[in-house]
Amino acid sequence: QLQLVESGGGLVQAGGSLKLSCVASGDRFDNYVLGWFRQASGEDRHFVAAINWIGASTYYTDSVRGRFTISRDNAKSTMSLQMNSLKPDDTAVYYCAASRRLPITTNISDFGSWGRGTQVTVSS
Secondary structure (H helix, E strand, O other): OOEEEEEOOEEEEOOOOEEEEEEEEOOOHHHOEEEEEEEOOOOOEEEEEEEOOOOOOEEEOOOOEOOEEEEEEOOOOEEEEEEOOOOHHHOEEEEEEEEOOOOOOOOHHHEEEEOOOEEEEEEO
């Protein structure tokens, strides 16, 4: 399994941008589909975005499509989530995750490796 560590969260005003990063170690990085999930206070964890092993296919939940961009660099074992036009509803803890379910999946139960999360807070 991969070990994952997120960074880049913080406090931003509505309309602003943040870039989250996830660094992986422990296994061959390009064997995994990668994803971002988020969990708002008092709610379940939900899918945000996913990217296949080579970065050729991406999926987004409807609420972030066109504002967020997921990417990966297999040579550096890193993944990123560029978040633009942020809204207060984007406030949550963001988790990076990895899945061996090829070619790609958005199902949270398919992701077996998880980071500890990074807090994103968007003020109105």
